Amino acid sequence: MESNSRDASAILREIEALKATRNEIDSKISALEAQLREIKLQNGNDNGVLNNGSCPPISGLDSGFGHGLTPQMIYRYSRHLLLPSFGVQGQSNLLKSSILVVGAGGLGSPALLYLAACGVGRLGIVDHDVVELNNMHRQIIHTEEYIGQPKVKSAAAACLSINSTIKIVEHKEALLASNALEILSQYDIVVDATDNAPSRYMISDCCVVLGKPLVSGAAVGLEGQLTVYNYNGGPCYRCLFPTPPPSTACQRCSDSGVLGVVPGVIGCLQALEAIKIASAIGEPLSRRMLLFDALSGRMRIVKIRGRSLQCEVCGENTTFSKQQFQEFDYEKFTQTPLSPAPLKLNLLQADSRISGKEFKERIDNEEAHVLVDVRPEHHFKIVSLPRSLNIPLPSLEARLAEISSALEKKEDETNSGSGAQLYVVCRRGNDSQRAVQYLHKMGFTSAKDIIGGIEGCARDVDPNLPMY
Amino acid sequence: MLFLQCSGGLELLCDSVKIHKVNVEQQKGVEKLTMKDLLTWVRTNLIKERPEMFMKGDTVRPGVLVLVNDCDWELSGLLNTTLEENDVVVFISTLHGG
Numbered sequence: 001m002e003s004n005s006r007d008a009s010a011i012l013r014e015i016e017a018l019k020a021t022r023n024e025i026d027s028k029i030s031a032l033e034a035q036l037r038e039i040k041l042q043n044g045n046d047n048g049v050l051n052n053g054s055c056p057p058i059s060g061l062d063s064g065f066g067h068g069l070t071p072q073m074i075y076r077y078s079r080h081l082l083l084p085s086f087g088v089q090g091q092s093n094l095l096k097s098s099i100l101v102v103g104a105g106g107l108g109s110p111a112l113l114y115l116a117a118c119g120v121g122r123l124g125i126v127d128h129d130v131v132e133l134n135n136m137h138r139q140i141i142h143t144e145e146y147i148g149q150p151k152v153k154s155a156a157a158a159c160l161s162i163n164s165t166i167k168i169v170e171h172k173e174a175l176l177a178s179n180a181l182e183i184l185s186q187y188d189i190v191v192d193a194t195d196n197a198p199s200r201y202m203i204s205d206c207c208v209v210l211g212k213p214l215v216s217g218a219a220v221g222l223e224g225q226l227t228v229y230n231y232n233g234g235p236c237y238r239c240l241f242p243t244p245p246p247s248t249a250c251q252r253c254s255d256s257g258v259l260g261v262v263p264g265v266i267g268c269l270q271a272l273e274a275i276k277i278a279s280a281i282g283e284p285l286s287r288r289m290l291l292f293d294a295l296s297g298r299m300r301i302v303k304i305r306g307r308s309l310q311c312e313v314c315g316e317n318t319t320f321s322k323q324q325f326q327e328f329d330y331e332k333f334t335q336t337p338l339s340p341a342p343l344k345l346n347l348l349q350a351d352s353r354i355s356g357k358e359f360k361e362r363i364d365n366e367e368a369h370v371l372v373d374v375r376p377e378h379h380f381k382i383v384s385l386p387r388s389l390n391i392p393l394p395s396l397e398a399r400l401a402e403i404s405s406a407l408e409k410k411e412d413e414t415n416s417g418s419g420a421q422l423y424v425v426c427r428r429g430n431d432s433q434r435a436v437q438y439l440h441k442m443g444f445t446s447a448k449d450i451i452g453g454i455e456g457c458a459r460d461v462d463p464n465l466p467m468y
Numbered sequence: 469m470l471f472l473q474c475s476g477g478l479e480l481l482c483d484s485v486k487i488h489k490v491n492v493e494q495q496k497g498v499e500k501l502t503m504k505d506l507l508t509w510v511r512t513n514l515i516k517e518r519p520e521m522f523m524k525g526d527t528v529r530p531g532v533l534v535l536v537n538d539c540d541w542e543l544s545g546l547l548n549t550t551l552e553e554n555d556v557v558v559f560i561s562t563l564h565g566g
Binding site: 103105106107108193194195196197200217218219220221223224225240241242243244245246248249250251252253256258263266267289291293296300301302303304305 | 543562564
């Protein structure tokens, strides 16, 4: 066992080292390829056509077609140029524009891929996170080989491999009120592809202060929403939502789940809106909001209010300044942390809690016990501990009798005289504490919760337990 | 008859049902049903759990958009918006995920 695990870790280290070397080589190759393209472009013979002195090029001396697009650009973006409503002007505008995408996750992935492909001149990516296996089903810009590496690095490499002629700027940091002005001010348009309420308020406020249009998308479960804020007299995020919702009303993909393609659809639409604004075509989705219900296959566009004169940030008499922005506490305002770490409650006395390790020792010693799992049924179906009884937290009150009879049965079976123990488990060890608190109140005074839940057991006790 | 829709997670408060066809009886002597009447009715008849996730005071809680016939109720008079037969009222909780 011991030597096996040492071998495995040595192999893992070697894999990591080799991957690092490969990435280094890859980036050298793409740098050289870019250089080569540059040289070919300058020589004007990238299509293998040689210009000798006897036959001057038809196009004149310095590839001047009057619109600034090089022959390579014309070929790459030809299908854009063929669109009468987009054409050379639209593409030129796009090539001159700069767009920042905040978040390289489920929304940011397709948005970035399309923005890179379509020829946005300078494309910025902000993210502080690393790629994880449970991102892959929706964050399609990342590949398996980047698991464990910064999302920004992975996303930048993917964008460059689609279009090496644009400039990609990596901002490998969390967007905060302290650095947002500096970062956002470098771009014409901002795409909000984040996943939490404080970031959404912060990005909107920053866009108002800097006068930048904001393409905002969101998706959870099987639904998505999309609109453009702070554009052409339209509202900002705060005009629509002056007061933040209670933090308990904010569903997160890591708790509620999300069908991968749903943020994909919204992310694509965010790219579309950003492209429309950057190229100055069409009618951006300002003062309107798109609501997407994937399950029923419905997309509806609704009319929303314009800029609110009373808005604290963009209203008539507001004095919201850059300095106020930098000092504003968005986490306190929304009662939600900016980088949502899982909640870690501490509701119980230490003697009402037990570690996963200790729990395992007790089962190994065949202690008489009842284990209640208070997660929702569909969680229980993913993975559960052996011989556990699933009573979801909301139905605990109605199903106390089941616990009593399970305890009695255990006591009869074992005849231990000392009574059976009652343990409660959940996903991460928060709901189990709530349940134990309630059970104590209802007379089950010996109930204990398993610290850290199933996830804790998977981490500390049994690595074969799947995480989700 | 009115068509009500709950989404963005609000449907979880009404047995996960998103679309409701409802008949709301008007009080005698009152000519037209308003959004204020409808909210009271919804809270009593449709919301099955955690009403504080739907309402705060006499209006919807922060973070809920109300749309009457695909139009923000801010544009039609908020609580004073009057409703007609077959109107579609959507309650949608704003999403933050991505």
